[in-house]
Each structure stands twice: as C-alpha cells, then as structure tokens.
Amino acid sequence: MIRTRAHLAFFAFGWTVVAVVLSLVLSFTALGFAPSLRNAIVAMAVPAIVTPFVSLLSGRMMMRLHRMSQKLQHAVDHDALTSTVTRQYFFDKLQSLDGETSSTILLIDIDQFRDINDSHGHYVGDIVLRETAHRLINNTRRDDLVARFGCEEFIVLLPDTTPKDALHVAERMRATVARTPIRTSISKIPVTVSIGIGHLGPDSDCKVAMQEADDALYAAKTAGCNLVKSAA
Structure with missing residues (x-):
C-alpha cells in the first residue's frame, strides 16, 4: 500500500x-x-x-x-462529538482479547448531566461531553480504549491491568475531571464523574464483567456521586 x-x-x-x-x-x-x-x-x-x-x-x-x-x-x-471510539468498535476489541491476562472495564457516568443540559442547553452539554472525554483519554495508555457508551456515559477498557492498578487509574480520571471546572461560552461549569469497575479475568465472561461495572457504578451514584467503586 x-x-x-x-x-x-x-x-x-x-x-x-x-x-x-x-x-x-x-x-x-x-x-x-x-x-x-x-x-x-x-x-x-x-x-x-x-x-x-x-x-x-x-x-x-x-x-x-x-x-x-x-x-x-x-x-x-469514532464518535463525532467526543472522538472516542464507538460502542461497536469497543465491543469488537473486547471480544478479541486473548483471554490469557486480566483486564478491567471502567463504566463512567457524568454526574447530574441532565441538570447541565436543562440549565445551560445542549450546546454547553456538548462542550462538557467533549472536554470530559478529552480528560479521560489523557489519562489512558496507548493500548487502552475509551468509548462513548451512552448519552453521558463512557466505557474504558484497560487491557492487562490488575484490579489495584485499575483503581489507581479510575481515581486519577475522577480527580482530573473534578479538579478544574469546564470552561464554556456561558460560564465555568464544575463537573464530576462516578466510576464503576468490573474485572475481566482469564476465561471470564465479558457480560459478567460488564454487569460488575454497572453494579459498581450504581453503588457510586447512590453513595453520593464523584466516587469510584469496584466490584472486587
């Protein structure tokens, strides 16, 4: 070529x-x-x-x-707004893992995003989504993968990562997003994220890891948001 x-x-x-x-x-x-x-x-x-x-x-x-x-x-x-990969691309890569090493899934939700949209409009909401994605991507390695999972949700694949290391990565992401309000044309908007961690061990089921991450995210949201919770 x-x-x-x-x-x-x-x-x-x-x-x-x-x-x-x-x-x-x-x-x-x-x-x-x-x-x-x-x-x-x-x-x-x-x-x-x-x-x-x-x-x-x-x-x-x-x-x-x-x-x-x-x-x-x-x-x-890739998602046109956030430049993260799409759900389909993410799950194709997830299915292609060799299954010989432990990997981690992070399910990330922007806290009170609906309130941001309702208070400031969808244009500002798009800025928040784009900047949040940028901060998440900046806290990943070359082989890690960040995908747009839903409206205000992202999902991250950390290949060959132990639960302990994944917790450090998730805490760093959470702190990076919360540290600096996002500058928009209207005002600086404080933004936080809640993160749930699921673990994908050798020969384990991807669906189980996804459910673990989803349950951990729910626990983080109900505990007050701006938190990281792990299934382990």
Missing part, C-alpha cells in the same frame, strides 16, 4: 524498471535477435520517460484512495 512519498517514489521507480526490461524483452522477441544499440536505446527511452509519469499519477490516486479510506474508517469507528 502506498502511504508516503517514499513509497510513491519506490513504486514509480519499480514500475519504470519493469517497463524498461519488458520493452527490451519484447524488442528482442519481435526482432528474433539482439536489437541494435540505437533500437535498444529507443526501446528503453520510451518506457523510461512515459512510465514514471503514469506510475506517479496512478500512485497518487492510490494514496488519495488510501487516505479517504482511512478517514471513512475513522468516521465509522
């Missing part, structure tokens, strides 16, 4: 060499003997001049198609 200018140059050079060799072979075959130096030069010159332009043009088209395909795939896999 042609992805960079270096790939494009190599693609053009490779096809030029192939075209020149084929032209010489066809000249030799057509004449039945080795062509003269003049004929050989002509046989090489034509493909050497024409092929780079044709291959560069086709290569650029392939690059554009590849970039368009990447953008389309990104749009399919």
